[in-house]
Each structure stands twice: as structure tokens, then as C-alpha cells.
Amino acid sequence: MPAVRTPLVTVILPAKDAAPYIGTTLETLTRQFADRAALKLVAIDDGSTDGTGEIMRAHAERFAHAEVLSNPRPVGLATARNQGLGHVEGEAFCFIDGDDWMQPRRLEVLAERLRDLDCDFLRTDHVRVTGAKRSLVRAPFAWRGAVVSPRDAILPADDTTMVDYPYAWAGIFHRRVIDRGLAVFDDGLFTAEDRPWIWRLHLHAKSFSVVDAPALLYRRGLSTSLSQVRDRRQLDFTRALSAVLDTVEQDAEADRFLPKAVWTVLALSSHHLVRSRRMAPPLRRDMRLAIRDLLARLPQGQASEALARLDGPRRRVLARSLRRAGRAA
Helix, strand or coil, X not given: CCCCCCCCEEEEEEECCCHHHHHHHHHHHCCCCCCHHHEEEEEEEECCCCCHHHHHHHHHCCCCEEEXXXXXXXXXXXXXXXXXXXXXXXXXXXXXXXXXXXXXXXXXXXXXHXXXXXXXXXXXXXXXXXXXXXXXXXXXXXCECCCECHHHHCCCCCXXXXXXXXXXXXXXXXXXXXXXXXXXXXXXXXXXXXXXHHHHHHHHCCCEEECCCCCEEEECCCCCCCCCCCCHHHHHHHHHHHHHHHHHHCCCCHHHHHHHHHHHHHHHHHHHHHHHCCXXXXXXXXXXXXXXXXXXXXXXXXXXXXXXXXXXXXXXXXXXXXXXXXXXX
């Protein structure tokens, strides 16, 4: 029997309690290449209790290259993705979550474009699925198919840019991103894990492009999604944004990019302050204290300038926390 060739693309698939959806995810991965040996599956069962791991193992038999890793207790999406990075084979890799799926030949198209453009990573649009509704979400970069420096896609500070499009699954990455240490997530983050990751990628990778490809479909609003759950894991967003500030402050062009990081901290803090109103009182208090500590890190002048550029509702939400952060500082 001839030896199976090395895969072209490794797909990293972490999931926790995704049994209702992960069969669809895995089925669509079998339709990415005419030759299934071109794809390696690395699936991580992150402490599931609903049979997700069993579904992963059953489907793994359909792939020429597959590994299923199991965590006895959940370690979170960031750490689970890092586990998968240690098993990448081939020249490219990508991520997918256990409740999303891909149109056929998406990875074949992306692998070919990555090779032709010879850049560090590619980003794509995606389709947001909310119940029966589907909507196209565009990657916020106008120049399609152009290879550019990722730094050139970070600004302007007060507009939506590629660091505001942090979805790890919205693209494909050359293996050299791993070799340069740019693929790793901050271990232990249960939410907003993509935020420091996307900033490091755009500050330190050499080249990227936004391209068109068959869609990835992202399910939004599921009751099991961490974005819908209001528990202590939501506090990790302040750790994630603090890591963003650390990364930007250490950069040689910190003065250029810090206004964008400050604007991002304020915008996301406003969002989480509003969400905290529906949390249990002890968690709401801890969330507000964590946000206050995060805001106290911001340079006062830049925070004031960024606040002035936010809309009225967000300014009002942030005003009290910023006053208290100023007194704490």
C-alpha cells in the first residue's frame, strides 16, 4: 500500500459540548480537497460531557491524517488551540470552532492562494448565521488580493480595522507563523483570546492579504456560546485587553498604535459594562472593578481624546468608571 503523503493543511478544531453541531463541522471538512490526504484534522475535546469526543473519534476514521486530543477538564479555547498547534503538519494551518462549518473547497482555494501570494497569512469574509438568518460580514480591508504589511491594516484609530476583526477561524496561516512564535494564544483565557493574538500577528508578521474564498459559516447567539454566558469567565476580557496594551507599549512604534489600542479598550469596556447589568450582583461588582483597573492603565490624555470620539451612549456608560479609575490611579 503506498504511503499517504504529507498533508497540505492542518485544521485545528477545539470544542466543548458541541455534540449538536460538530458532526456538521466535521462532515464539511471531508469536502475541502479532492484528495482527503491533503488535510490533517487535529480535534481537541476540551472536557466535554455530551459525547463531543465520541463524535470526533468516529469522524476521525474518515480522514487520512487525524488526531483527537482529550482534556479531562476544560482548559479554555486559547489553551486548546495551543495544544493543536503542537500537532500541525504541512505548510499551512487554520482554525475552526465546533459549531461552525465551511463551504466545499474553501481550504483548497485558500491553500492555493497562500502559495501563490507567498505571504504569512490570509484573511477572509465570513457568513454570520443567527437562527435562520444569514448575513455576510466583510473583513474590514478594501484592497483584496494585495499583499501588504499587516501593520498597514491596524489604523485609523477610531474606525473598524483588521485588529477589530480578530476571528482566528477567518483565514489560513503559513507554517512560518508558528516558527516565529506568532500563532500562540495567551494560555488560560476563556474569552477575548483572539484580541492579543490578532495584535501580535499584525504587529510582527511580515505580510498578509485579504482574499475571496468559499465561506466559513459562523453560528452566533447559541445558548452554549461563551459570548452568551454570564459567568466569571467573562472577566478574562480585561486580562486579554491588558495583554493588548502590553504588546503595543513594547512596540517600536507604540506612539503610532497606542491610540488605536486605547480606543479598543474603551469601546469594549463600554460593551461589557452594559452586559454586566444582567449579571448577578457579585459578578457585576467584580466586572466593574476589573474594568476600572484596566481603564486606570490608560494614558489620561489619549483616553480623553478617544472618549471624545465615541458616541454619546458609550461616553455616558464609561464616564463614571473613568472618573473612579482616575481617582484609583
